[in-house]
Amino acid sequence: MSIITAISTWLIPLIILLVLVYGTYKRVPTYEAFVEGGKEGIKMAFSLLPFLLGMMVSIAIFRASGAMEAIVESLSPILQTLGIPGEIVPLAITRPISGTAALAITTDLIDQFGPDSFIGRLASTMQGSTDTTLYILTVYFGAVGIKKMGDALKVGLFADLIGIIASIIVCTYVFGF
């Protein structure tokens, strides 16, 4: 495992090294190209702002009102009968909607049950194995001005569901209760 962590720390500097050396070798005007590409980044960040702001405010209202908690609570018994541990239900429902909220729940679960408990391990796996669908949709479609998302949301949410179920099955199998 330490190999993987080592790769992660080395990777970014190595990528930079590779791009700069290869670019120089290919006689690319490296600094000018960097600046040109970078300018695009500024425009992108600003065009993203209203998309992010709109979505984040809406999610914040939903959370702060207590509606999210209420829905999680009302869904818990149904999900528990399906074999999903009750403690993990809030995380499972929050994960696709809000990345920061999901991270907060994961941290809270690890704090409450301990990182090496079954719930702690399951929460860790769930947090790591899927990404925030709503955020990705907002950012990627927002940045390039796609108005009709087609089946993207449905596919994304289905993938989250599979990820959640897979996490539970894999963790039960590997760590046991």
Added chain:
Amino acid sequence: MVNLIWVSLAVIGIVYAMWNGTMDEVNEAIFKSADEAVMLSISLISVLVFWLGLMRIAEEAGLLKVLSRLFKPVFKKIFPEVPSDHPAMGYILSNFTANLFGLGNAATPLGIKAMNEMKKLSQSDEASRSMITFLALNTSSVTLVPTTVIAIRMQYDSVSPTEIVGTTIIATTISTLGALIIDRLYYYKRVRRK
């Protein structure tokens, strides 16, 4: 669809706050989250400028083409509508690689760039088949190292912070394969309807 979700979240929240007595919290949350969104966008500027600048060099040097040629056989099957020597393929692959190694801040700019290139291919403001597949691939996020989670586990004195790497890789692989299959099924459904 996104309009519906956006409105529902806000409307349900406000109506619920009326009889839950949480209007104060809602008020506070509105402006706090707006503030957070601006801060997030600003913090995105640094990674966007850095990675898009660097990737421009890579693109002009032809590195992206080399990368796409390397993984051509697999990704041609996943993205049949993207020509394998098109810059879109290079960006899709760099985004995938960045995600694989948990480099979230590099993955986002590259992903946006990939979407941009795919939009050039489709010439419409409707999500194309390749875009939906790309989104599916990203939301199920194939990761080898869930860095944030490992950091939290360390903070709470886990005996073995990285023991969840294995289970995460298995779970994420299953969800990614699932996402690709569901994406295909929806695609076939769309084709049949036409």
